[in-house]
Amino acid sequence: xxxxxxxNIRGFRSNFEELKLLPNRSQSAVxxxxxxxxxxxxxxxxxxxxxxxxxxxxxxxxxxxxRDGTHFSEIDLKTGLHAVAATINLEKTLTVCSLYLPPNSxxxxxxxxxxxxxxxxxxxxxxxxxxxxxxPPGWAGEDAQRAHS
Numbered sequence: 001x002x003x004x005x006x007x008n009i010r011g012f013r014s015n016f017e018e019l020k021l022l023p024n025r026s027q028s029a030v031x032x033x034x035x036x037x038x039x040x041x042x043x044x045x046x047x048x049x050x051x052x053x054x055x056x057x058x059x060x061x062x063x064x065x066x067r068d069g070t071h072f073s074e075i076d077l078k079t080g081l082h083a084v085a086a087t088i089n090l091e092k093t094l095t096v097c098s099l100y101l102p103p104n105s106x107x108x109x110x111x112x113x114x115x116x117x118x119x120x121x122x123x124x125x126x127x128x129x130x131x132x133x134x135x136p137p138g139w140a141g142e143d144a145q146r147a148h149s
Contacts (some may be wrong), residue, residue, distance in 0.1 A: 002070075003028050004029065020046065029070045029088065051066065054076060062098040063084060064085075072087060075118070079114065087122060094123075
């Protein structure tokens, strides 16, 4: 069975050897990474495609690894947050987002609500969703709340 994994990697390059083991050790179709600290021209592990936020500068903090052969569509997010997302077709169609929020950096409720609404629109207002850590009640915008009521 295909899985989706979330990993605060704390340095893509420093954990690259472990990343290379993914195809042999797991059935991970998608790996959402945070604290990547990517360098220029960073390669993905064999068997995976590396997605970075559009317009990301070196040192990007969020990334998605998607196993080769997995059908996906990258979502063009309009946000200043460290975020990358894609719609992934596994047994079901999922919208997966990797988001990094730096410690001690303020993030407005509006920025998060706008990101959430973009993900909902891209996922065609899927009824079931999961957010690691969860969003506090009232953080999603009016359209997002209507979609889940």
